[in-house]
Amino acid sequence: MKLLQRDRVYLIIDILTKLIEYGEINQSSILLYCRLNLTKHKEIFDELEQNNFIEKTQKFIGKKQIIYYKITPEGLEFYSKILGPYEKFFPRK
Numbered sequence: 001m002k003l004l005q006r007d008r009v010y011l012i013i014d015i016l017t018k019l020i021e022y023g024e025i026n027q028s029s030i031l032l033y034c035r036l037n038l039t040k041h042k043e044i045f046d047e048l049e050q051n052n053f054i055e056k057t058q059k060f061i062g063k064k065q066i067i068y069y070k071i072t073p074e075g076l077e078f079y080s081k082i083l084g085p086y087e088k089f090f091p092r093k
Contacts, residue, residue, distance in 0.1 A: 006092075011036065011044055013087055016079045019054060019071040027067040045069070053078055 006014070014034045019025060031038055048054045053075030057068045071079070 008044070009083070009086065010092060011041065012048065013079075013083050015044070015048065016053070016071055016075060016083065019069060020076065020079065024057075024068050024070040027069065030069060048075070 011034070015030065015036075018030055018033050022029075025033075027038070030036075031041075036044075045054070045056075049056050051074075052072055054069050055072050057070075059066050059068060
């Protein structure tokens, strides 16, 4: 079975789609839902955060730190005006 590698734009679409679907989601769940590896894909999350498309918050349960992400209004606009039409014009195979 050959594994297909997704293009970077589709990784971003998948991340933002899940954030739209769930609102706020913890880091472990979004990595699982999008089939991502934090070590390999951390720069995508950092870039989305730097461009103000997603917001990262840290919450503590006792001494355990949990990271949550949610989409920002700018991220929602970017998704609806650019990424949504992109996926319609260039559908996945």
